[in-house]
Every structure is written in C-alpha cells, then in structure tokens.
Amino acid sequence: MHAVTSHLMEVYAREPVSFVRGCGARLWDEQGVEYLDAIAGVAVTSLGHAHPDITDAIVQQAGRLLHTSNVFRIDWQEQLGERLCLLTGMQKAFFCNSGAEANETALKLARLHGHRRQISVPKVVVMENGFHGRTIATLSATGNPSGQRGFEPLLPGFLRVTYNDIEAVRKVAECEPDVVAVLLEPVQGEGGVRALSPHYLRELRALCDQRGWLLMLDEIQTGLGRTGTWFGYQHAGVAPDVVTLAKALGNGVPIGACLARGTAAELFSPGQHGSTFGGNPLACRVACKVLEVIARDHLPERAAELGARLRSGLERALCDHPHVIAIRGQGLMVGIELDQPCKALVGRALEEQRLLITVTRDSIIRLLPPLICDDRQIDDIVDRVDRLLTPGVDSPATLATEEARL
Numbered sequence: 001m002h003a004v005t006s007h008l009m010e011v012y013a014r015e016p017v018s019f020v021r022g023c024g025a026r027l028w029d030e031q032g033v034e035y036l037d038a039i040a041g042v043a044v045t046s047l048g049h050a051h052p053d054i055t056d057a058i059v060q061q062a063g064r065l066l067h068t069s070n071v072f073r074i075d076w077q078e079q080l081g082e083r084l085c086l087l088t089g090m091q092k093a094f095f096c097n098s099g100a101e102a103n104e105t106a107l108k109l110a111r112l113h114g115h116r117r118q119i120s121v122p123k124v125v126v127m128e129n130g131f132h133g134r135t136i137a138t139l140s141a142t143g144n145p146s147g148q149r150g151f152e153p154l155l156p157g158f159l160r161v162t163y164n165d166i167e168a169v170r171k172v173a174e175c176e177p178d179v180v181a182v183l184l185e186p187v188q189g190e191g192g193v194r195a196l197s198p199h200y201l202r203e204l205r206a207l208c209d210q211r212g213w214l215l216m217l218d219e220i221q222t223g224l225g226r227t228g229t230w231f232g233y234q235h236a237g238v239a240p241d242v243v244t245l246a247k248a249l250g251n252g253v254p255i256g257a258c259l260a261r262g263t264a265a266e267l268f269s270p271g272q273h274g275s276t277f278g279g280n281p282l283a284c285r286v287a288c289k290v291l292e293v294i295a296r297d298h299l300p301e302r303a304a305e306l307g308a309r310l311r312s313g314l315e316r317a318l319c320d321h322p323h324v325i326a327i328r329g330q331g332l333m334v335g336i337e338l339d340q341p342c343k344a345l346v347g348r349a350l351e352e353q354r355l356l357i358t359v360t361r362d363s364i365i366r367l368l369p370p371l372i373c374d375d376r377q378i379d380d381i382v383d384r385v386d387r388l389l390t391p392g393v394d395s396p397a398t399l400a401t402e403e404a405r406l
Contacts, residue, residue, distance in 0.1 A: 015347055022049025025370045025377050027356070035354045038381050040370045042358065043189070043221045043333070046248040047293055048370040054251050057289040058282070067280045076284035080257075083291050087230055089239055090259035094268070095279030097254045099220035099246035100133030105258035105273060106183065106216045106242045107137050111157075112267040113214055114180035121156075122180040125172055125213075127163040129191030129361075130184060132218055141183060144190070163188060164196055166203045173211055181214035181242075186232025189221040189368075192361045193328055193335025198236035205238040214264050216242035220256075221333070224248040225294050225371055228304030228331035235330070251290050255283040299371040300331075306378050307331040310367065313382035321389055329367075336365040336385070345388060353384040 019035070021028045025048055027035045040046055047054060061076075068074065081093035094105050107124065114122025124141065132138040139148055140155040148154060159176060161168040163184070172179060182204060187195045208215040217240040222232035226248065233240055241264045246256035256278070260267075277283075294300065311327060311334055318324045318336070325337040341362045349355040358366045369381060 015350055017350055024048040024050075025373050033354065035350070035356060036377065036380060036384065037356045038367045038369045039356045039358050040368050041252065042247070043226060043368045044247045044250075045252050046224060046226065046299070046371045047251045047290065048372045051251065051293070051372070053289055053293050054286060057286050058253070061282045061285045065281045067277070067282075069276065070274060070279065074279060074281055074284065076281050076288060077279040080279075080284045080287050080291075083288060084245070084257060084259055087291070088243055088259055089261065090243060090265070091261045092259070092265035094258045094260075094273065094275075095284065096256040096258070096275045097277050097283075098133075098256045099218075099244065100135045100138045100256075101275065101278070102220065102244035102246055102256035102258045103132045103138045103141070103183070103218060104135055106218075106244050107141065108273060109242060109258070109260060109264050109267050110181035110183070110214055110216065112272075113264060114178070116267070117180065117212065119178050119180060121178055123157050123159055123176060123178045124216075125159050125161060125169060125179055125182040127184045127188070127191075128160055129163060129188055129194070130218075131188070131190035132183065132185075163191070163194060164200050166200050166207070169204060169207060173207060179211065179213060181216050182208060183216045183218060185218045185220075186222045186235070187227060187330050187333055189333065189366065190360050192337065192364045193333060193366055195227075195328070195330045196232075196236070201233060201236035201238050205236075205240075208241070214241040216240065216244070218244050220244055220246045221368075222330075224290070225300035225303050226331055226333050226368070228300060228307055230294075230300050232330070249287050249290060250283055251286065253283050253286045255279075255287050294371075297372070303331040303371045306369070306371075306373060306375075307334065309375065310334055310369070310378050310381065313379060314385065317382055317386040318389065324389070332367075332369050332371060332373075334367040335360075336367070336389075338363045338365070349384070349388050353388050355381065355384040355388070357385070 017029050019027045025037050027037050084093055110124050111122050126141045128143045130143045132141045137155055141158050159172055217233050219231050223245045243259045249255050314327050323338045325339050327336050343359045349357045360366045
C-alpha cells in the first residue's frame with residue numbers, strides 16, 4: 001500500500017497492508033498476496049470472511065429495511081433477544097452497537113441496583129489487567145494504567161483486585177459496604193489470555209449471592225463459542241446476573257448486547273437508557289443468522305477440538321524455544337508468552353509468514369483464529385508461528401532493535 005497523507009486521527013499504529021478480499025480464514029491484499037488470518041478481526045469474524053449465509057442475510061435485509069429506530073417494535077430484535085436469552089438463561093436483552101456500549105449498560109445497571117438498595121455511592125469490583133472498553137466509564141473499569149493515562153480524572157467507584165484471587169474479593173467484601181457488583185472477563189484477552197479457574201468463578205458466584213451483588217461477566221471476546229462452549233462462564237457451570245456480548249455476534253456487522261436476569265432484568269424503565277442505532281433490523285437479522293450457523297455447525301465443540309490441536313501443536317513446536325515462557329488459552333483463544341517485548345512480530349508475521357497475529361501486554365502473541373478453520377489451517381498457523389520464532393531469527397538483540405524502531 002502506497003504511503004499517502006491520511007486525514008484519520010492517529011489512534012492506531014496500522015500496519016502498511018490493506019486487505020481487499022477475504023474468504024473463510026484467508027485474506028488478500030491489493031497486490032493479490034494471500035494471508036492466513038489467525039486473529040479474526042480480534043475475535044469478530046468467527047465465521048470467517050464472506051461467509052455465504054451471512055452474506056445472504058445482509059443482502060436480503062439491506063433490500064428490505066435497515067432502520068426504523070427503537071420507537072417501534074423490531075421483529076428481528078425480538079427474535080434475537082429470545083434466542084440469546086434461551087442460550088444464556090437470561091431474561092431480558094438490550095441491544096447496542098459495540099462491546100463498550102454493552103459494558104456501559106452493565107455499569108448503569110449496577111448503579112441502579114445500588115440505588116435501589118439505598119447505596120448512594122455504589123462501587124463495582126473489577127480486575128487487574130482487565131479490559132472493558134474505551135469510553136470514560138469502561139476505561140475507568142479497565143485495569144490498564146497506560147490506556148488510562150491522559151484521560152484523568154477517571155470515574156470513581158471501581159475497586160481493583162487481583163484476577164483469580166477469591167480471597168482478595170472477600171477482603172473487599174469485609175471492608176467496603178457499598179459494593180454492588182463484580183465485573184470481569186472469563187478469559188482476559190487484552191490482559192494476556194488468562195482464564196479464570198472454574199472453582200474461582202463458583203466461589204465468586206456464592207459470594208455475590210451472600211452479599212447481594214450482581215455478577216456481571218464481560219463475554220465480548222469469549223462469547224459465542226470461542227472458548228469451546230457457547231459462553232466462557234459455562235466452563236464453571238454458574239449463572240451470572242448480567243452478560244455482555246459484541247464482537248462475534250455480528251461477524252463484522254456492529255452489534256452489542258447486554259443480557260440480564262432476575263433483579264437486574266427489571267431495573268431499567270423507559271427513558272433511562274437507549275441507543276439510536278442499536279438493535280436495528282440489519283444487525284439483528286445478521287446476528288440471528290450467526291447464532292443459527294454456530295449451532296448448526298457445532299462450532300463451540302469444534303473450537304474446543306481445534307484449540308486443543310493448536311495448543312498441542314505449539315507446545316511441540318516451541319517446547320525448546322529459548323524465549324517462550326508459556327503457552328496458554330481456552331478453546332481458540334491462545335496466548336504465547338515470551339520473555340521480552342515482541343510487538344515487532346506483528347509486522348514480521350505479515351511480511352515473512354503472511355500471517356495475521358496480535359501482541360498484547362507487550363510480550364504475548366495472541367491467536368484468535370476463525371472457528372471455521374480446518375485442521376490443515378490450524379497446523380499451518382503452528383508452522384508459520386514456529387518459523388516466525390525460529391531461534392536466531394528472533395534473538396533478543398534483533399527484537400530489541402526492531403522494538404526501538406516502532
């Protein structure tokens with residue numbers, strides 16, 4: 001892609017590649033060069049690119065009706081709400097346009113819940129290294145100081161504890177009478193692909209029940225089959241009070257959802273929340289088709305199988321690699337932790353291996369392949385990552401030099 005003067009705000013450090021076409025787990029750039037997609041638009045295109053069923057749904061709905069506003073009943077929205085509630089055990093749904101908006105909705109529910117309990121300054125427990133969005137409220141809930149820097153003052157009312165540490169939450173419960181909810185991810189994506197233990201989540205559910213807190217789970221990256229079950233919390237067999245979704249729900253068409261049950265499902269009244277575009281006929285019809293395809297093709301089960309294949313392949317290939325500290329993950333959500341910063345590997349993977357990856361927490365390669373990959377493509381990802389990290393090519397000196405150039 002030729003260098004041009006851009007009128008876009010510089011909020012992304014973009015790679016100099018522009019993709020013009022996709023099919024399944026493959027992408028092609030302007031020169032017709034083919035790439036293997038191991039990030040799925042950061043867990044968005046779980047059904048791959050140009051999925052024929054999704055394409056048909058978009059085309060048919062675009063030719064009928066795109067938008068009417070939430071002043072009127074939207075049948076596709078009603079259908080989607082029913083399907084999601086059946087899948088999750090929730091009772092009510094609110095539709096928006098993104099994960100950040102879904103988490104904003106959850107945080108507003110938490111404050112309403114607190115005020116109903118006569119708590120004037122409600123507080124929410126959140127996790128270190130968690131990520132919940134880039135609006136002021138969700139940024140305040142996020143555990144990443146570098147992302148918060150420059151946007152102070154942040155919103156008060158968030159108590160941050162160590163991830164996967166139930167005793168830390170119990171200490172907060174003893175010291176902070178104004179807590180009303182806990183917000184966390186079943187697997188921290190931006191936080192380094194770290195999964196909650198099922199025991200921790202069950203203990204947290206019990207503590208929330210004892211204290212009258214809402215258990216709110218951010219399933220924006222983990223939801224809809226990525227971890228090997230429909231939702232990440234299902235590995236622990238618990239029922240949250242609030243679940244937030246986005247990313248894979250529209251397979252690239254923007255849509256977010258906040259689902260709730262019990263007391264949390266009845267907190268909002270007309271006028272207290274809303275969205276102009278959220279839940280429009282196009283987005284909801286596409287999301288209904290996404291759910292249909294995931295169920296029809298048994299993709300959560302397939303993600304569990306492919307994830308095991310990917311992790312075992314990486315473990316065999318990289319077992320003696322001098323810079324690999326750990327390989328971890330759940331389903332098709334895998335992290336490779338290195339002992340040094342490695343952001344430069346994103347560009348090198350594109351150039352040398354024609355492979356799309358991301359790096360999070362500076363030193364963790366994150367892999368989020370589409371759920372529709374076949375066995376050969378998973379093995380190909382392993383081979384390309386292995387070549388990318390071949391000793392001698394990615395020596396500490398080389399990586400340090402490349403990092404200095406970024």
